[in-house]
Amino acid sequence: MQLIKDASQQKLRGAYYTPRPIADFITRWGMSGNTQMDILEPSCGDGVFLESIAQIGKGFRHVVGVEYEAGEAAKARKIAPQGADVKNMDFHRFCLDTEERFNLVVGNPPFIRYQYYDEEQQKLADLIFKKAGLKRTKLTNAWVTFVVGSSLLLKENGKMGFVIPSELLMVKYAKQLRQYLASHFNKINIISFENLVFEEIQQEVVLLLCEKNGTDDHLIEHIEVRDTEKLKTLNPQRLKFPTKHIDFHTDKWTYYFLDKEELDLLEKVKESQMPTIARFADVEVGITTGSNDYFTVPQSVVNMYQLQKYARPMVGRSVQVNSLCFTPQDWRKNVESDAKANLLVFTPDASTDPNEGVRAYLENGERQGIDKGYKTSIRDHWYVIPSIKLSDALFLRRNNLYPKFVLNEAKAYTTDTMHRVFIHEGVNKKAFVASYYNSLSFVFAEIQGRNFGGGCLELMPSEVGGIRLPYREENAAIFDKIDEMLRAKKSSDEILDYTDGFILRQGYGFSEKEVAMARSIWHKIMNRRLGRETLEKKIDLNGKKEDMTKPKSPRVKQLDFFEILRQYPDSIVENSFVCEDIRYRDSKGNSDFLPQANKEEMEHILQKDMGKNCLISLVKKDNFDQYLDHTAKIYYTGKKFPSTVALNQLYYFMPYLKGKGIRDLYFIKVARVGSRKEGQSDNDPNDLRLVFEIEYIGQMFEEYKAFDLKIWRTFTDTTIGKIRENVQL
Numbered sequence: 001m002q003l004i005k006d007a008s009q010q011k012l013r014g015a016y017y018t019p020r021p022i023a024d025f026i027t028r029w030g031m032s033g034n035t036q037m038d039i040l041e042p043s044c045g046d047g048v049f050l051e052s053i054a055q056i057g058k059g060f061r062h063v064v065g066v067e068y069e070a071g072e073a074a075k076a077r078k079i080a081p082q083g084a085d086v087k088n089m090d091f092h093r094f095c096l097d098t099e100e101r102f103n104l105v106v107g108n109p110p111f112i113r114y115q116y117y118d119e120e121q122q123k124l125a126d127l128i129f130k131k132a133g134l135k136r137t138k139l140t141n142a143w144v145t146f147v148v149g150s151s152l153l154l155k156e157n158g159k160m161g162f163v164i165p166s167e168l169l170m171v172k173y174a175k176q177l178r179q180y181l182a183s184h185f186n187k188i189n190i191i192s193f194e195n196l197v198f199e200e201i202q203q204e205v206v207l208l209l210c211e212k213n214g215t216d217d218h219l220i221e222h223i224e225v226r227d228t229e230k231l232k233t234l235n236p237q238r239l240k241f242p243t244k245h246i247d248f249h250t251d252k253w254t255y256y257f258l259d260k261e262e263l264d265l266l267e268k269v270k271e272s273q274m275p276t277i278a279r280f281a282d283v284e285v286g287i288t289t290g291s292n293d294y295f296t297v298p299q300s301v302v303n304m305y306q307l308q309k310y311a312r313p314m315v316g317r318s319v320q321v322n323s324l325c326f327t328p329q330d331w332r333k334n335v336e337s338d339a340k341a342n343l344l345v346f347t348p349d350a351s352t353d354p355n356e357g358v359r360a361y362l363e364n365g366e367r368q369g370i371d372k373g374y375k376t377s378i379r380d381h382w383y384v385i386p387s388i389k390l391s392d393a394l395f396l397r398r399n400n401l402y403p404k405f406v407l408n409e410a411k412a413y414t415t416d417t418m419h420r421v422f423i424h425e426g427v428n429k430k431a432f433v434a435s436y437y438n439s440l441s442f443v444f445a446e447i448q449g450r451n452f453g454g455g456c457l458e459l460m461p462s463e464v465g466g467i468r469l470p471y472r473e474e475n476a477a478i479f480d481k482i483d484e485m486l487r488a489k490k491s492s493d494e495i496l497d498y499t500d501g502f503i504l505r506q507g508y509g510f511s512e513k514e515v516a517m518a519r520s521i522w523h524k525i526m527n528r529r530l531g532r533e534t535l536e537k538k539i540d541l542n543g544k545k546e547d548m549t550k551p552k553s554p555r556v557k558q559l560d561f562f563e564i565l566r567q568y569p570d571s572i573v574e575n576s577f578v579c580e581d582i583r584y585r586d587s588k589g590n591s592d593f594l595p596q597a598n599k600e601e602m603e604h605i606l607q608k609d610m611g612k613n614c615l616i617s618l619v620k621k622d623n624f625d626q627y628l629d630h631t632a633k634i635y636y637t638g639k640k641f642p643s644t645v646a647l648n649q650l651y652y653f654m655p656y657l658k659g660k661g662i663r664d665l666y667f668i669k670v671a672r673v674g675s676r677k678e679g680q681s682d683n684d685p686n687d688l689r690l691v692f693e694i695e696y697i698g699q700m701f702e703e704y705k706a707f708d709l710k711i712w713r714t715f716t717d718t719t720i721g722k723i724r725e726n727v728q729l
């Protein structure tokens with residue numbers, strides 16, 4: 001394999017070795033007491049699986065280990081069972097050339113991205129895929145080739161057990177593999193872990209245990225255990241009888257942890273031909289402004305710059321919608337509270353507008369570099385936002401409990417925080433939106449979407465379109481009641497108690513038991529997402545049920561940078577800093593345009609942005625200089641970053657200087673995934689980090705203040721208001 005110069009050898013080989021209890025478990029499962037087997041370990045490293053096999057017994061027919069690295073292969077030879085054949089070669093070559101077939105394949109294949117394959121290896125991998133009747137794409141990781149290749153080497157009733165990344169269950173590039181496994185194997189068991197078992201690589205893994213038995217059954221089971229310790233007590237016999245039929249029509253394998261009865265109910269819903277949202281409406285992403293902070297403004301900014309001619313009603317944040325219907329009055333309330341309720345829809349001639357305020361606002365934008373943004377710079381006029389369309393309804397892209405869906409009576413525009421829903425002609429709009437508020441649609445929203453770190457559920461437009469919707473025109477009758485309950489802040493369960501009866505029981509004929517089950521499925525899936533804690537319902541003193549569906553404190557895990565990169569190939573957030581009454585100074589004669597606020601101006605910023613998110617991060621002594629003289633422009637996180645930080649809401653940054661504390665406020669212009677040494681000759685593109693492009697704003701405190709860093713003593717994810725509250729002035 002071609003090794004890219006200077007990159008970490010271990011990473012390039014995808015070499016993170018398996019903890020012994022996992023290797024033991026897979027081996028015990030695979031052999032079930034039978035030593036009369038031909039066994040293959042396709043990427044044996046220093047031989048942990050071979051050692052497990054050796055301990056289970058003697059007298060195997062043939063044990064073969066393959067390992068690319070000569071040194072590792074030599075180590076493996078020493079601990080392999082007697083008579084084992086450890087080959088120092090490329091598995092791709094072995095797979096294509098060998099005539100031998102195996103009863104059992106076990107291992108932990110390398111996790112290597114496509115670009116690290118050399119040309120020869122790409123060709124071999126393509127041949128393996130071709131042999132299996134599959135197609136390889138640029139996203140296909142090495143582990144997929146190893147799994148497919150191994151399956152080709154199995155005997156008729158063979159078994160294979162692997163440790164692989166949990167993305168098998170949901171990513172698009174593994175969809176083909178899921179379908180392949182589902183149709184080629186008769187029993188599939190997935191074992192996942194609540195805690196990370198490969199701490200050092202922040203990789204969530206699952207055990208994939210597949211078995212052929214020559215029947216027509218295609219069954220699957222998903223078991224979740226806490227950690228490797230718990231695995232020791234799991235009896236492999238339990239995996240003999242998976243009970244759930246694989247659903248060949250669904251894309252993901254993320255919810256086979258549900259009970260069989262529960263899966264059957266979902267299957268029944270699908271078979272009942274209950275329509276999806278896409279039958280009634282087209283869903284599109286909201287308006288891409290290129291800089292939400294610049295183009296969406298509160299009324300005070302409209303007035304100050306006399307932007308009335310260009311200001312249009314808009315709704316952009318989850319907190320601004322707490323009803324089923326977003327009315328003109330709701331919008332006015334947002335205007336009155338000086339929320340960002342206006343979208344600036346400039347026309348090409350705005351730059352020559354006779355109104356001085358308009359011109360000043362556009363000039364400010366240029367000084368802040370808004371015109372140089374990724375999206376704005378490709379426009380004919382950077383300030384003219386394309387695709388300005390009003391939609392009938394709005395669907396929030398990222399949500400906590402369940403995705404909010406509202407009728408847009410206010411005729412408000414929305415940015416890309418919400419999807420635009422254009423309802424087809426002839427569909428009763430109120431009935432359409434009301435029909436969504438039921439337990440089954442909430443379940444399908446969970447199934448369609450994905451966990452966007454920190455427990456937040458994210459759905460893209462096509463996924464919204466896939467939500468099952470028990471639409472009936474009669475549902476329009478309960479629209480006002482749902483709206484009223486949402487405004488009265490009734491809990492989601494109280495609202496569902498009302499709507500499920502009308503929409504699902506009366507309207508669709510589901511039994512009471514089925515409706516209760518739908519609710520419990522929703523709780524189960526949502527809860528797993530929200531930190532995998534048990535959902536509790538508390539009875540308060542008045543005997544009233546209280547919704548306790550909010551996560552208490554989601555478990556902090558390490559963020560999977562690869563996953564974030566896949567979701568956000570460009571950037572996670574692009575913020576722009578608008579603080580109208582601050583003098584823009586050119587610090588130190590260079591052309592930086594952002595303000596360096598004096599005390600008074602700082603107070604103004606802080607007052608205005610109390611609710612904005614601020615990440616406090618530890619800075620080690622070697623990096624102090626650039627923070628002491630405020631020249632820091634970029635902050636790289638370490639290899640580990642907590643999964644609970646709301647990345648999409650990052651706005652401010654405060655360095656915590658080790659031994660000193662916090663004092664200075666920076667603004668996060670861009671948060672994205674990058675590599676630690678990007679642009680340098682010794683860059684390792686696999687060494688992913690979060691990268692914050694930052695700009696100094698001013699001192700929040702006169703002196704450095706002590707602060708208790710909450711997550712791993714390295715980070716605190718908080719708001720400006722909370723920092724002010726907690727730090728003694």
Ligand SMILES: C[S@@+](CC[C@H](N)C(=O)[O-])C[C@H]1O[C@@H](n2cnc3c(N)ncnc32)[C@H](O)[C@@H]1O
Nearest residue numbers: 013015016017018043044045068090091108110
């Ligand atoms: C994730 S490690 C696992 C090692 C071992 N199976 C274990 O579980 O501890 C992957 C191993 O695959 C090896 N490897 C990488 N590319 C390979 C290839 N093309 N053929 C065979 N082995 C390869 C690496 O050197 C590394 O030892």
